Amino acid sequence: MTDSLGRTHRFRTLVWFISVVVVSTAAALAQLSTASLNGVVRDATGAVVPRASVTLHNSDTGVERNTFTNDTGTYVFSDINPGRYTLRVTAPSFSTKQVSDFVLAVNQTATIDIALDPGAQTVVVSVEATSEQLQVSSAELGTVIAGNQVHDLPLNGRNFTQLLSLTPGVAPISVGQNSMGGRSGGFAAPIAEGAAFTFPSINGATNRSNYFLTDGMNNFAAFLSTYAVPPIVDAIQEFKVVSHTDSSEFGSVLGGVVNVVTKSGTKQFHGSAWEYLRNDAFDSQDQFAPVVHYHQHQFGGAVGGPVALPTLKQNTFFYFAYQGFRYSKPVATRILVPTAAMYSGDFSSICQSGFTGGICNDRTPITNLVDHQLYNPYTTVAGSGFSRTPYLNNQVPVGTNPGDIQPQIVTFLQTVLPAAGAFDPAFNSNAFDKDPNTQHQNEYNLKLDHTFGQKDSVWFRYSRINSNVLKPTDLPGLTTNQAIPGRNWGGNWVHTFSPSLQLQALFSRTTVSDNAYTKFKTDLTNVIQAAGFAPGFSSNFSGAKGWLLPSYDLRNGYVSGGESVVLTPQATDNNQFSVTLNKLKGTHTFTFGANYISSVFSSPLSFDSVSFANGQTGDGNGNAGFSVASALIGVPDSANRRDVDERTRPGGLFSAFFQDSWKASPKLTLNYGVRYDLTLIPPYGTKKTIDKSGGIETGDFDFSNGTYVLQYPPPPCTVRGHAPCIPSIMLDASGKAVACDPATQQCLPPGTLPPHVVIDPRGRISHNTYTNVGPHLGFAYRVTEKTVVRGGAGIVYDNWAAVSQMSQNIEGDWPGIGQLIANNLNVPGGLTAPSGTPTATYGDPFSAGGVSAGLPAPTPFFSGGVNWHYDPHIKNAYAYQYNFGLQHQINSTTTVTGSYVSALTHRANIGGMYNTALKPSPLANPQSRSLFPYMISTFYDRSVGFADYHAFQLSVDKRFSGGLAYQVAYTFSKALTENDGWFGAEGKNVADPYNPRASLSPAGYDLPHLLVMNANYELPIGQGKRFSTGNHAVDYIVGNWQVNGIMSVRSGQRYSVTYSNGDQANTGNVGWGGYEQANLVGDPNSGTCPNGAHVHTQTCWFNPNAFATPPLGTFGNLRPNPFQAQRFWNVDFSLFRGFPVWSEGRKLEFRAEAFNLFNTVIFGAPNADQSQAPPPDGNFSTITQRATGNNARVLQFGLRFIF
Structure with missing residues (x-):
């Protein structure tokens, strides 16, 4: 493909701009880590x-x-x-x-x-020095977490991200796909199993809108916006979370930049060695999980000092650290599986009130419709609505006729699932998964520093991690083997030309691979084939050999899981180049900078799944039914098949900035500058993937003009013979492309594109945004020697969030078949059940889309599946950020800071389904009411959203002195969003994609009140302390104690009450449930549940009768996230006892640490899907999990030798 003249002109302009910046003034990260x-x-x-x-x-x-x-x-x-x-x-x-x-x-x-x-x-x-704590030269927000806090505060799993919440404005709630650090499957940040970690929202930005640096070097996993290689805690000198800065050298993210500085060697040898031990004997019992035996060891050592060579000793220093982690803990997950009675066709147990005339007496709240009754979908009759013959007394025959329980499905499920045991109503479970969960992890860190006289200094650091995990999936016998190697290395050079001119240059490289194989304990090939799954659905994968067990999702809380192969050799692959020039001129300090970080991604992956819902055995009008019955008769609700070789061409980020810090007077400092950020969206596919499933020959919808854009067209199917290829077509009477029928002699020439399909001559889909210019302005005014007033404002762009993941989302799309998603299958009146009778099968749900034949559909507009698309003209979100604050130094070690913080975000991402009907309506055929009726509705990300954040933030910071250090961080805030993240998969979704403002409501990470306090305190007992006996032996026995702790108190997590059983608004939204809010019809905070429990208890958090299903053709009357779960509070505590040995500066330290010291149980958000039944029949309004960050008390013991 050839580039357009416009792109060539922009490229030349960009090269000229970079050359001017670099040659005339140099450029880049300035003092990010210094x-x-x-x-x-x-x-x-x-x-x-x-x-x-x-x-x-x-x-x-x-x-x-x-x-x-x-x-x-x-x-x-x-x-x-x-x-x-x-x-x-x-x-x-x-x-x-x-x-x-x-x-x-x-x-x-x-x-x-x-x-x-x-x-x-x-x-x-x-x-x-009495005032160096005061921030008298800038208006940025941020808190330094000093080395004594990093090393001494209790850290569950010794992951430094837990300490991010010590900074005001940091909400430790993630609704993004990085909420598990990627550990739920693929693209993971290396995290110790069982460790606590935080990928937070910072000052109202999304969980993806943060950036991680180590020693000023990029250490960022762009796919999920996590760190790439975690620093070893004992190798950290300190770190800081920077946000809302008046310096233009910071940017590219709307949240925070996390600056971690690793230790360097000194003129004396220093170091440490450690061992931390945890096992089940030390821990309290979690009421949500049965007892299991586990062992955890975390150990390592670090040493730093001068390089012991005569010519280098005075100027060269090293620091080396190693840490190992060993973990073994079988899971003890309560799961729900079908009962023996269900396998034999007896579903009478789901009806709580008995039967009259064979019809269940249960009725839905408010609407008083028949509930928990099963109907035969193959008896559907269309009329004013749809009617079906009921299975009397919920007895479904076993046989081979349509509507019977299929014996091959029973055999399949009984082979894959464990047998049901006694039912536990408290946890809605009747079986356990006790598969092993192990991890073997090694980390290394080496840093070298050298100074060449007064003019030059350099340093080099190499960090490496190897993590191997065996983890369960909830389905007994199905486990994932995951290997994650990571590297982060680079160097820095500083050259001083004169007292007023200094240059810095930096290079870094970051790579992370993540290869995961999810396989069943035995080969199930024969079982899968005997169950009736087609080769085109569960086999014939390019990235996996043989057959893959499909995930057979029974829903309603029943366990599911399937085999997959997810190989990501380039989960993170970044190169960074950066230079900086600082110039002092009079009372002005000028800084010029430019920075380039490349990014590339590759990941072959394969899996298949099929899901079932209540409606397929309901009355045909969205009422009654049961998903397990739908599964056993083989009538699916949705399906997914993915077989792709995801690769991107190089992309990345280029940034340039100018900054002036002007000392306008002895009391006033003004900071002003401008920053330019250019996201180079990685084009999808490489030429190596031509003729491969999920390769470069793919396309994307452009709903701005109703076209489908191909970036690299393949040859005709008559030439290649398999997808991706351009199918042979003809036009029907309406002008729609349909499969070619040679008998009609109306076939168009081979390779003819269907109507509304175009080719982008640039050979890529996305259009970069070249106008991201952000000014910054701030001031700091020293009112007195101990008081500073400061404020700042700026425009900041979000250049990293989701870009890497978004660019590969179009993999396998038409004219390929690498990615197929179908939702709302077999819904009466829908595409696969227009007369109400199901046509899509569980074993080959995409047969109508050509997957079994290996050929694409005639057009991309009704291709039998949905993909995650994005607007080709999507732009980076940006925010107007403001802050104004007052800082006062109480004494030489203590400051207090109060700030007002605000961010107004525009062009925020809106994901979820698009090209749905323009308005909800009970009328049939929502596709005819869509924006472009000839195109399907699909997942589609656009930059049209808005978010609003306002906060008052207060902090007290006492540096370590007199044996005491502490910090207090309090935030009172409101974070409003229309959509919390990307791809319709993160937090809330908009109900109406044409009116996202109607969904403006509290974000999933909105925490109105957030208080975090931490302290390190050396007890004043013993020799040289305030309380000394004067006897060395006695002082040795009673002295050398230290206590440390973190206390967190915050508002409960936000949640919505949704309706997910089909497209109730009737807009053609075929995405997964969650977009539709329930109707509020009563007071959820009073009354009782059908099980007799009172509200605000575990088995009845709210009154389920306060909610009703929205009428057909309407959205619910609630906005997202109006409710809050239980208020959160937690105390982590540690007690140290030091034993001085040999000489001063050496000691052996015993540590006892308690996470959740008081063993407080904090409930998580309740099960709030109104389409599910309340207890005792279902779990609507019940709580079956603890809040994020709340676990049963864990005790950890450690020994640490310090020298």
């Missing part, structure tokens, strides 16, 4: 002192940097490694002034002004 220090040197009269010598001495390494003040008396040190420093200032006729032992943190811009006194330079006057 600090800077500035100030003004004056004499006793207040006059500035030019050409004063300023020396910055690193107390840990002994490395010094020197500069001079300019004509305005200003000095600046940029790109400083975080750590402890001493500042020394000398000038002729003045005594030397020294500021001793202050700390510079990651991304801190500190200001220390110096007043020189007349005298001899040999006279040294030492003063204490």
Whole structure:
């Protein structure tokens, strides 16, 4: 394919722009992982002192940097490694002034002004830095999490992301596909099994809108927006979450940038060794899970110091860390399986009130319609509605006739599923899955630092992880073997041209693979074939050998699971290039930057599934029925087959910025700049995938003009003989493309495209957005020596969120058949049951779409399946971000900060189904009422949404001194969204895609109140402490204790009450349930459930009679997420006992840690699908899980040797 002239012109313009930026000023990440220090040197009269010598001495390494003040008396040190420093200032006729032992943190811009006194330079006057904690030079939001917090606060599984919530504005709730870190199957972030972790919403942004850096290097897994390679906790020096900054060097995400700084070696050898142990004997019993035996070990060591070579010892330092993790814990999942009676056709148990004349006496609330009655779908008669013959007394015959329970299905399910045991109504279960769950993980980290005199310094870091997991699936005997190797490495060079000009250059490479095989414990080929599954559905996969067990989803809480092969050799594959130039001119500090990160993805994957719903054995009008009966007679509701070789061509992100920090006066600093972000969306497919399932020969819908766009057209099917290919077609009387019938002699020439199908001459689908320019403005005004007022505003773009995943979503689409999804199958009046009688079969649900024949449908508009499409003109979301705050330093170690924070997001993503009917209606044939009636409705992501966030944030930060450090973070906020994420699969969905504002409501991660407190406290008992006995032996026994803790209190998680049993609004929305809200018809917070339980209890969280099914042809009267689950609170606590050994600075430390110290049970959101029955017949309004982050108390014991 050839590019258009427009694209060539834009490319040349881009190259010219990059060249100008890089050649004239250099560019990039500035001090993302470092600090800077500035100030003004004056004499006793207040006059500035030019050409004063300023020396910055690193107390840990002994490395010094020197500069001079300019004509305005200003000095600046940029790109400083975080750590402890001493500042020394000398000038002729003045005594030397020294500021001793202050700390510079990651991304801190500190200001220390110096007043020189007349005298001899040999006279040294030492003063204490009293205000470096105040943020007097910028208006950014963020909290530094210091090394003592990282190493000493209790961390379940030692995953640093738990500490992100110590920052105000961080809501530790994820409704995105990264909520499990990807561990639910494929594309995972490497996470220790059983560990707590957080991929949060930061300041109202989505869970995908965050970015991870380690030492300023990209460490980002773009597919799910998680970290790529987790840093070892003992190798972390500190980290900071930066958001809403007035500096244009930050951008590309609407949430937060997580800056992790790893340790460097020092002039003395330091390190640690550790072992942490957990097992079931230490833990409390989880009421939602049975007792199982498990063992967990986390161990490792770290050492750093000077490189022991004579020529390098003074200037070269190293730090090495290793950590191993071993985990073994069989699952103990309660599951629900069909009973023996159901297999024999007896479903009388689902009717609670008995039968009259063979018809169940149960009635639906409010509408008083027959409920829990089964009907034979093959007896459907169309009239004003549909009518069916009931199965009297819910007795379904076993046989081979349509509508009978099929013996081959019974045999299949009895082979795959365990036999039912005693029913447990508290958990709606009658069986267990106790398959093994193991993990073997090794991590390594090496960092080298070297200084070449005063002009140059370099560092290099290499981090590696290998994680191998065997995990269950809930279906006994079905397990996933998953291997995740990851690498993150690179280097940094800083060159000082002069005291006023400095250059930084950085390169990094990040790779993560994730290969997962989900297989049954025995070969089920014969069982699958005997059950009647067609080769075109459950076999003939390009990425998997033989047959794959389809996931046979019975719904209504019944267990399901199927085999799959998900290979992702390039889950993350990024290269980063970056340079930065800092220029001091008068009272201005100019920073110019550019940064490029490449991104590519590949993943062959194969699986198949078929699902069942109540309606297929209901009365034909959306009432009654039971999904297990639908499954046993073989009448599906939906199906999915995926067989693709997903690959993208290189894409990535280019950014450039200009920033000026101007000291307008001794009290006022102004920051202003501009940033340009260009997302290069990775084009789908490579030429290596030509003629392959799910390869480059695919297309996408463009609903802006009603066309289907091909990016790389394949040859005619008459030439290739299999998909992907252009089918032979002819036009019917209405002009619609239909399969060619040679007998009519009306076939169009081979290769003729159907109407409304076009080819993009650029050879790709997406159009990049070239107008993402974001200005930034902020100020910091020092009202007094201890009080600062600051504020900032800017336009920020979301350049990473979901881009990698979105670009591969069109895999296998027409004219291929690699991805087929069909929903609402066999719904009376629908495409597969126009007269009400089912036509789609469980064994070959896509036969009408050509999958069995291996050829595509005549057109992409009714191809027998749905895919995840996106608007070819989709644009990056952007937000107007504002903050205004006040910071006050209480004493030399404690500050308090209050801020108002706001973000108004535009072009937010709206996913879910599109090209549905323009309005809900009870009238038949919703397709005729759609935007383009000749096109199917499909998943479709667009950048047309809006989100609104407002918050008051308060923090108190006491740095470690006198044996105590603590932080308090409180957030009072409101986060409103129309849609929480992407692809119709994350959080809530809009009901009406043509009016998304009607779904503006609290986000799934909206937490109005959020309080997190943490502390490290060395008890003042023992030698050298406040309370000492004076006896060394006694002090040794009673001293050296430390306590640490994190307490979290927050509002309950948001949830919706939805209706998911079919398309009740009758708009043709064939996506999975969740878009339709229920009708609120009463008070959900009063009354009782049918089981007699009162509201706000585990078995009856709300009154189910307060909700009703929306009338046919209407949306529910609720907006999403109006309700909240139980308020959350948790305390994690640790107790340390140190034993000094050998010499000062060495100790052996015993640690006892308790996660959920008080063993508090916090209920999660209730089961809130109104189409399901309430207890005791179903689980509507019941709670069957704990809240996110709430687990039964876990005790962990550890030994740590520190030197």
